[in-house]
Amino acid sequence: MILLALIAVLIGGGMVAAVAARWSAAAARWISLLALLADFGLGLSIWVRSAGAAGPWLVDADYAWLPQFGIRFHLAVDGLSLLLLMLTFFLGFVSVLASWSEITESVGFFHLSLLATLAGIAAVFLAVDLFLFYFAWELMLVPMYFLIAVWGHENRVYAAIKFFIFTQLSGLLMLVAILALYFFHHSTTGVYTFEYADLLGTALPPGTAMWLMAGFFVAFAVKLPVVPLHTWLPDAHTEAPTAGSVVLAGLLLKTGAYGMLRFVVPLFPDAAHKFAPVAIVLGVIGILYGAILAFGQTDLKRLVAYTSVSHLGFVLLGIFVGNALALQGALLTIICHGISTGALFVLVGSLQERIHTRELGRMGGLWATTPRLSGAALFFTLASLGLPGLGDFVGEFLVLLGTYRVSIPAAAIAACGVLAATLYGVRLVQRAFHGPNVHELRLADLAPREGLVVTLMAVALLWLGLYPRPVTATFQPAMDRVERVALK
Amino acid sequence: MPGNFATASDVIRFLPEIILAVMGTLLMILDPLLHRRSSNAFGHLSILALAGALGGAIYAYLNGGPAFGGMLMVDGFATFFGVLVIVAGILTILPSYRFLARQGAETSEYHALLLFSVAGQCLMVAANDLIMVFIGLEISSISSYILAGYLREDKRANEASLKYFLLGSFATAFFLYGVALIYGSTGTINLAGVNVVLSGPGAPSLVFVGVAAALMFVGLGFKVSAAPFQVWTPDVYQGAPTPISAFLSAGPKAAAFAVFLRIFTTAFAPIGHGWEPLVWASALLSMTIGNFAALQQSNIKRMLAYSSIAHAGYVLVALTARSEVGTAAAMFYLAAYAFMNIGAFAVVSHLSGKGERYQNIEDFSGLAQKQPLAAAMFSIFLLSLIGVPLTGGFFGKFYIFKAALESHLVWLTVLGLLNSAVAAYYYLRILVMMYMREPAEATEAVEPLSPGLRLALIVPAIGTLFLGIFPNWVLDFAGKSSVLLK
Numbered sequence: 001m002i003l004l005a006l007i008a009v010l011i012g013g014g015m016v017a018a019v020a021a022r023w024s025a026a027a028a029r030w031i032s033l034l035a036l037l038a039d040f041g042l043g044l045s046i047w048v049r050s051a052g053a054a055g056p057w058l059v060d061a062d063y064a065w066l067p068q069f070g071i072r073f074h075l076a077v078d079g080l081s082l083l084l085l086m087l088t089f090f091l092g093f094v095s096v097l098a099s100w101s102e103i104t105e106s107v108g109f110f111h112l113s114l115l116a117t118l119a120g121i122a123a124v125f126l127a128v129d130l131f132l133f134y135f136a137w138e139l140m141l142v143p144m145y146f147l148i149a150v151w152g153h154e155n156r157v158y159a160a161i162k163f164f165i166f167t168q169l170s171g172l173l174m175l176v177a178i179l180a181l182y183f184f185h186h187s188t189t190g191v192y193t194f195e196y197a198d199l200l201g202t203a204l205p206p207g208t209a210m211w212l213m214a215g216f217f218v219a220f221a222v223k224l225p226v227v228p229l230h231t232w233l234p235d236a237h238t239e240a241p242t243a244g245s246v247v248l249a250g251l252l253l254k255t256g257a258y259g260m261l262r263f264v265v266p267l268f269p270d271a272a273h274k275f276a277p278v279a280i281v282l283g284v285i286g287i288l289y290g291a292i293l294a295f296g297q298t299d300l301k302r303l304v305a306y307t308s309v310s311h312l313g314f315v316l317l318g319i320f321v322g323n324a325l326a327l328q329g330a331l332l333t334i335i336c337h338g339i340s341t342g343a344l345f346v347l348v349g350s351l352q353e354r355i356h357t358r359e360l361g362r363m364g365g366l367w368a369t370t371p372r373l374s375g376a377a378l379f380f381t382l383a384s385l386g387l388p389g390l391g392d393f394v395g396e397f398l399v400l401l402g403t404y405r406v407s408i409p410a411a412a413i414a415a416c417g418v419l420a421a422t423l424y425g426v427r428l429v430q431r432a433f434h435g436p437n438v439h440e441l442r443l444a445d446l447a448p449r450e451g452l453v454v455t456l457m458a459v460a461l462l463w464l465g466l467y468p469r470p471v472t473a474t475f476q477p478a479m480d481r482v483e484r485v486a487l488k
Numbered sequence: 489m490p491g492n493f494a495t496a497s498d499v500i501r502f503l504p505e506i507i508l509a510v511m512g513t514l515l516m517i518l519d520p521l522l523h524r525r526s527s528n529a530f531g532h533l534s535i536l537a538l539a540g541a542l543g544g545a546i547y548a549y550l551n552g553g554p555a556f557g558g559m560l561m562v563d564g565f566a567t568f569f570g571v572l573v574i575v576a577g578i579l580t581i582l583p584s585y586r587f588l589a590r591q592g593a594e595t596s597e598y599h600a601l602l603l604f605s606v607a608g609q610c611l612m613v614a615a616n617d618l619i620m621v622f623i624g625l626e627i628s629s630i631s632s633y634i635l636a637g638y639l640r641e642d643k644r645a646n647e648a649s650l651k652y653f654l655l656g657s658f659a660t661a662f663f664l665y666g667v668a669l670i671y672g673s674t675g676t677i678n679l680a681g682v683n684v685v686l687s688g689p690g691a692p693s694l695v696f697v698g699v700a701a702a703l704m705f706v707g708l709g710f711k712v713s714a715a716p717f718q719v720w721t722p723d724v725y726q727g728a729p730t731p732i733s734a735f736l737s738a739g740p741k742a743a744a745f746a747v748f749l750r751i752f753t754t755a756f757a758p759i760g761h762g763w764e765p766l767v768w769a770s771a772l773l774s775m776t777i778g779n780f781a782a783l784q785q786s787n788i789k790r791m792l793a794y795s796s797i798a799h800a801g802y803v804l805v806a807l808t809a810r811s812e813v814g815t816a817a818a819m820f821y822l823a824a825y826a827f828m829n830i831g832a833f834a835v836v837s838h839l840s841g842k843g844e845r846y847q848n849i850e851d852f853s854g855l856a857q858k859q860p861l862a863a864a865m866f867s868i869f870l871l872s873l874i875g876v877p878l879t880g881g882f883f884g885k886f887y888i889f890k891a892a893l894e895s896h897l898v899w900l901t902v903l904g905l906l907n908s909a910v911a912a913y914y915y916l917r918i919l920v921m922m923y924m925r926e927p928a929e930a931t932e933a934v935e936p937l938s939p940g941l942r943l944a945l946i947v948p949a950i951g952t953l954f955l956g957i958f959p960n961w962v963l964d965f966a967g968k969s970s971v972l973l974k
Contacts, residue, residue: 066960068967069890139877145916150923157920164916168874169909175886176902179893 002042003061003075003126006085007119009039010092014115021108032096032111036118040089047082047474056197056481057128058082065132070182070192075126080331080478083471084125084258087338090460091250092118095243097453098346102242102353103151110151114243116143121247124255130178130263131194134171137219137255141167144244144252152239159232159239166232170222177215181267184208200266213268213275220264223256224312226279227286237305238358242349245301249308249345250338257315257334261327261482265319269485272320279320280403284413286313291420295427300351300358303428304344307384310417311337311392317414318399326402327479328472329395335471336391336464340383343457347377350450351432354443360428365437372446374433376454383461385425386418391464494556501555501562503544504570504610511537512603519596527594531585531940534599538578538606545570545610554616558678561616564969568819569613569746576738576826577606582944583834584731586935590842591639591729598638602735605631609743613750618667618677621747625663625711628740629656636728636736642843648727655710655720663707669700670755682755694759701756701763705770708751711744714804715773718797722781725793726847730840733789734833737796738826745803745822749815752807760810767808768900774801775907782914787847788836791914792829795873798911799825805904806888809895815970817887820963824880824955828872831948835866838941839934846930852918854927858934863922865945870915872952875908880955887963 013035021028050058057076065073077085095114103110120140127133141164149160178194185202186192193199204212222229233253237245265272290310297303311333318330350373351366352358367374383390386397396418404411446454464471499506515533522529549567554560580602588594608627615621633656637649671677673692674685685691706717713721725733756763778798785791803825806818839855839862840846856863872879885908892901937945955962 066963068960068964135877135882138882142871142876146923149920157924161913161916161920165909165912168912169906172905172909173902175889176893176898176905179890179901180898183894 001061002046003059003077006039006042006126007123009035009042010115010119010122013038014112014119017111017115018108021111025104025107028107028111029096029100032115033093035115036089036093036096039122040086040093043082043086043089046077047086050082069131069194071131071194072129073132074129074195075123075132076128077126078478079475080258080261081125083331083335083475084254085122087254087335088118088121088125088251091246091338091342094342094346094453094457095246097449098246098349099241099243100449102349106150110147113143113146113150114247117147117247118251120144121251121255125258128196129194130181130196130199134175134178137174138168138171140252140255141171144247147244147247148236148240151241152244153241154239155235156239159235162232163236166222166229170219170229173215174219177212180208180212180215202267204268206270209268209271210274213264213271216259216264216267217275217279220256220259223259224253224316225256225286225309226282226316227289227309227313230286230290230309233309234302234305237308237345238299238301242345245305245345245349246342249305250342253308253312254334254338257312257319257330260316260319261330265322265482266485276320276322280317280407280410283313283315283317283320284410284417286310286316287414287417288313288420291417291424295420295424298360300348300360300363300428300432301345302358303360303424304341304348307421307424308337308341310421311341311384311396313417314396314399314414317403317410321399321403321406322483323402323405324479324483325398325405327483328476329398329400329402331395331475331479332391332464332468332471333395333399336383336395336461339457339460339464340380340390340392343380343454344377344384346450346453346457347373347380350446355441360431362439363432363441364435364439365433366441366443367433368437369441369443370445372451376446376458377433378429379458380461381425381429383465385421389462389465391461391468394465394468497551497553498555500551501548501553501560501614503548504541504574505607507541507544508537508603508607508610511540512600512607515596515600515603522596527589528585530594530596530599531581534581534603535578537603538574538581541606541610542571542574542578545574555614559617559620560611560614562614564965565746565750565819566614568823568966568969569742570610572742572823572826573606573609573613573739576735576742576830577602579826579830579834579944579948580731580735580739582940582947583734583837585940586938587729587731587837587840591844593639598635601631601635601638605635605735606739609739612743613746615747615750616679618670618679618751621751622660622664622667624743625660625747628743629660629711632732632736632740635732636724638729638732642727644727645729646727648724651720652724659707659710659717661707662703662710666700666703666707669696669703673697673700679751679755683757686756687758691758694762697759698762701752701759702766704751705763705766708744708748709770712741712748712800712803713774713797714770714800715777715797716770718774718777718800721797722790722793725796726787726789730789730833730837730844733792734830734837737792737829737833741796741800742822742826745818749807749818753810753815757810764808764810767804768897771801771804771808772900772903774798774804775904776801779907779910779914782911785914786849788849788852788918789847791849792832792836795911795914796829798907799829799873802885802888802904802908805892805897805900808897808900809891811891811895812967812970813894814888814891816963816966817884817891819966819970820887820955820959821884823962823966824872824884824952827948827951827955828869828879828881831865831945831952832869832873834941834944834948835862835869838862838937839930841930841933849918849921851928851930852921853925854931855922855934858927858931859937861942862937862945865949866922867919868949868952870918872956874912874915878953878956880952880959882956883959883963884955
């Protein structure tokens with residue numbers, strides 16, 4: 001029941017906000033905030049109550065939906081999905097605050113789209129019926145498309161359609177794989193079911209397993225993104241409004257990582273094992289390629305977007321290296337990258353609101369006029385490039401450590417990615433905030449609302465960097481299961 | 489044949505057709521009496537007639553069985569499609585009120601022809617022998633030819649009507665030739681009878697039967713606008729009055745598919761492995777031609793026409809599966825498609841203005857600002873045509889491709905799904921116009937939504953969403969009826 005409430009609160013909140021916006025834009029914003037706060041509270045209560053619970057799922061909600069096909073409305077959380085849900089609500093909260101002054105047109109529809117996207121993402125993390133999962137996977141696409149296309153920047157229509165088609169196309173390949181798995185399961189057991197727990201361990205001929213895994217992999221690889229399939233990302237991230245960028249980088253990409261962890265590896269352990277070297281190489285390529293391209297950007301938002309390609313390379317690497325350290329690292333990177341990159345997008349958004357450009361060449365010397373904003377940007381840039389003591393460092397370091405045990409060359413090359421991150425990070429801070437204020441910009445510094453957002457995110461990163469134990473303890477049982485399959 | 493040809497039960501099972509034919513004739517007689525008083529009377533009367541036929545169809549189903557010595561078969565399958573074409577008729581009339589008033593062309597013949605056409609389709613879907621199929625097909629088609637050219641003053645409508653008539657008659661001739669060959673080689677025109685002869689010992693030469701099946705495939709392929717017999721579709725849909733384009737894409741198409749399914753899965757089931765590659769190729773061709781041509785269109789009616797070719801391709805995928813699941817999937821899809829496509833055309837007819845001036849995709853600029861309701865409903869239809877979850881289009885596609893995969897049509901499934909991703913592009917373009925552009929000439933001039941049109945948008949939207957969230961009900965019925973078929 002509580003799981004259904006998580007989704008219902010978001011959708012209901014979005015609808016109420018859409019109606020309320022007819023009278024007052026502020027009401028729509030407050031209602032959205034309250035809905036997200038309520039969900040965050042519900043998530044916390046699950047977290048507190050279920051500490052140390054046995055069994056694969058902490059909470060489980062199972063309803064009949066389409067019995068003739070073995071489709072059930074089955075939601076469940078384990079440590080992995082719970083953490084990602086908390087991240088969803090947290091970043092949703094941040095997104096609403098970050099759009100407070102940026103979004104002035106169709107405020108009601110905006111909040112409906114935002115909350116519907118978040119509801120779709122939450123449903124993706126909650127669904128353990130594969131059909132329901134696909135349903136949610138496709139569903140989150142539509143409101144996200146609207147977020148980019150209606151409230152985005154100059155080239156928004158192109159970016160939105162590109163995003164939609166990439167995701168739709170790869171999603172359909174996953175649908176074929178899901179259906180094939182469903183029929184294979186039926187042919188061996190005589191039961192038609194989309195239930196995750198039942199489909200685990202379905203016996204598949206090796207060649208078929210590879211094909212089916214590829215179907216899932218492509219869908220998740222587009223979202224993650226994995227390098228040859230990443231081209232939608234810079235466009236979508238750059239053109240989206242701030243809230244859209246935060247949700248894209250912080251959450252949508254993570255649904256890809258989640259899919260790899262939840263489905264690709266456990267459902268097709270042998271195929272995934274065989275495929276691992278390829279995925280590892282793709283991950284390493286992503287790390288370097290993303291970092292190099294980030295270094296070359298002059299559009300601040302595009303720069304941050306490319307850093308995502310690089311950081312998510314670590315996640316892919318960690319997942320397919322597959323030992324305990326690497327998996328821990330991958331998951332911490334997922335969470336910390338969501339926060340640090342989300343924060344960078346918020347800051348870039350505030351900057352764009354003030355100077356109406358994202359071009360690095362039109363900035364410079366901003367530290368003098370906006371010390372708080374600049375300081376925050378420095379903090380999150382350092383977090384993003386992996387400064388010890390902040391969350392991202394722990395994640396990427398663990399991935400590297402895990403990789404080292406499997407492949408020393410891969411670890412060595414990936415470590416160069418960390419180095420490259422320092423280069424683009426330093427360049428960003430230097431070009432935008434240091435040096436003389438050549439354009440003689442006089443800007444307002446962070447307002448209290450923006451300050452609150454940034455502080456919340458900074459505290460979260462510090463916590464994850466210094467004492468990640470509660471988080472790792474929560475996802476450990478789920479990760480152990482993945483690891484057991486991976487090493488089988 | 490029994491001496492007592494029309495028993496009471498025959499009449500009951502024939503009730504929808506009787507109601508429609510009588511009311512259609514009555515409308516023509518009433519024309520001089522009603523014309524001056526109220527131009528809406530024809531519309532009201534035809535809706536009444538269709539509602540009566542709907543009741544008749546359900547009553548006939550409750551007293552179902554063969555009629556007229558087995559020439560008709562009132563089973564779940566016939567009722568499913570009968571209800572579908574009748575509802576399509578009602579949904580066509582709703583936007584027609586304003587449309588006809590705007591063009592100054594309110595006559596009884598429009599409505600009478602529509603009723604005749606629906607009657608023909610009801611006959612088609614219940615027909616159990618080839619002559620009945622042919623008669624139904626002709627009643628439905630001839631009415632449609634005239635309806636396509638209903639706006640006499642319009643050059644395009646004339647072109648549409650003529651093209652439709654010439655090519656359509658040609659296609660029907662092919663069909664009839666096939667029927668003749670079947671009768672010549674098997675000695676029967678009863679569908680079940682053909683099946684028995686073909687699967688029994690001493691079956692006639694496969695050459696004869698194969699040629700007959702191919703000829704009938706040409707005739708029916710034309711009616712459902714499957715490639716390579718699709719060339720008439722864009723011109724006719726563009727030239728015909730918009731509500732009639734909507735009707736053509738839903739009613740006659742669904743009825744033709746019903747005939748397709750019934751003939752090919754009963755009479756021709758024994759030679760299924762023979763026609764499967766043919767339908768396979770036609771399905772793939774239809775999807776590909778439809779979707780890629782739709783990408784290029786700037787006229788919305790042409791775009792929807794090409795999209796309807798693509799959707800015919802999806803239904804053919806279900807037919808290729810040659811299974812009960814496939815038949816049920818096709819039934820479900822056609823129901824969902826009728827809702828979403830009639831809804832989409834209703835929006836187009838609303839916006840088109842006098843003389844159907846506004847037919848370009850650009851003309852939808854800023855509709856969301858001017859009429860949020862129309863834009864929102866259109867979005868639902870478009871998202872359903874893409875196949876996004878929570879809409880009937882999603883489940884329709886899902887069932888079809890599930891059925892195809894179950895019959896091991898892996899490549900057709902993959903290619904079909906890739907096709908449907910391409911399709912997303914041209915549907916999204918309209919969403920972009922409506923939501924992301926400033927209002928233009930057409931949207932500035934758009935008239936307020938009339939009650940009829942409001943209903944014509946909301947009812948299909950509810951239907952689309954209902955099929956997208958609770959597909960159980962329709963699906964169970966389709967599943968049951970597809971079993972009855974054999």
